[in-house]
Amino acid sequence: MKLAGKVLVVTGAGSGIGQAVARAAVQRGAKVAAVDLNPDTLAATAGESAVMSAHPLNVTDREAVEALPAQVRERWGAVDGYVHCAGIIQPFVRLKDLDYATIDRVFAVNWSGTLYLAKAFLPTLLDRPEGHIVNVASMGGFLPVPGQTIYGASKAAVKLLTEGLHAECAGTNVHVTVVFPGGVATNITTNSGVAIPIDPATASKQATTVTTPERAAQDILDGVEANAYRVLVGKDAKLMDKLYRLSPRRSAALIAGKMQDLLSH
Incomplete structure (x- = not known):
């Protein structure tokens, strides 16, 4: 789906990959409904743009998500697709040390939020001349990462849901893409409330090997415009795949x- 002239919803748009996708989509000629839990960072993303609207929203709130398509249509007159970037990780601990409240929170954001968006937007997208669904999973959704087992399980669920949607939408006007980022330089740890011990000796080296949000956004939107089945972001994701x-x-x-x-x- 070519983005010029389209209306695109982007979740997680307050920072990281979502913010970069929202801004890059505008550069490609789209109107963007930017969605994020944090109204302050969301406002910073939208700024004074005449082609980007801000929609503070918690993706775990099903009623709020169900109301979103109508809000976007009221603002822009249509909805042509969405890129779902919102997500959180878990603390870097083994499953035996992870409490149920944290497990439930990770699945509420990563799994339930993805499900709610699909259920809310799919009827609208099927009525458009062309539509597109993009869900951001993770390299950890196809490759087990100790210390992120629950996060990986939630992203594996996103992977299968997205691939299932692709199969169900075959023959319709709706394209579906699943994205697998590797390491991307975002503040997901802060947004997830997770602290990571940092070794100063390796921090600078790691900073040069991870993908930038801007490059991730470029790869994702290239995938949208090519109607790609899957997008691997970063050399690490491509190698490990x-x-x-x-x-x-x-x-x-x-x-x-x-x-x-x-x-x-």
Whole structure:
């Protein structure tokens, strides 16, 4: 779906990938309904733009999500698609040390929020000449990451939901894309309320290897305009996708080894 002249809803637009997607979509000629839990960062994203509206919203609030399509149509006259970037991670601890309140919160945001958006927007998109659904999963949604097992499980659910939507929408005017980012330089840890022990000796090296939100947004919107089935963001996601297909067990062991130091804190 070409973005010029379209109306695109972007969740998680207050920061990170969502913010970059919202701004890049405007540059490609779209009108954007920017959605985020944080009204202050959301206002900063929208700024004084005449082609971006701000919609503070908690994606775990089903009634609020169900009301969103009508709000966007009232503002822009139509809805042509959405890019769902909102999501949180879990604390970097093993499952045995993770409390149920945290587990429920991760699934409420990552899984229920994704489900609510699909149920709310799909009828509207099916009535448009062309529509597009984009859900951001994670490299952790196809490759197990110790210390992020519940997060990965929630993103694996997003993966299968999105691929199922793609199959169900085959032959309609609605395109569906699932996105798998690797490491992206965002503030998701802060937004998730998660603290990570940082080793100053490796922090600068890590900063040069992760993908920028702007590059992630470029890859995602290129995928939208190409009606891609899936988009892998970052060299790490592309590499691990290939390795995991060749040898799931060895790939999982490789990631587990890299997570060992973090989990030992």
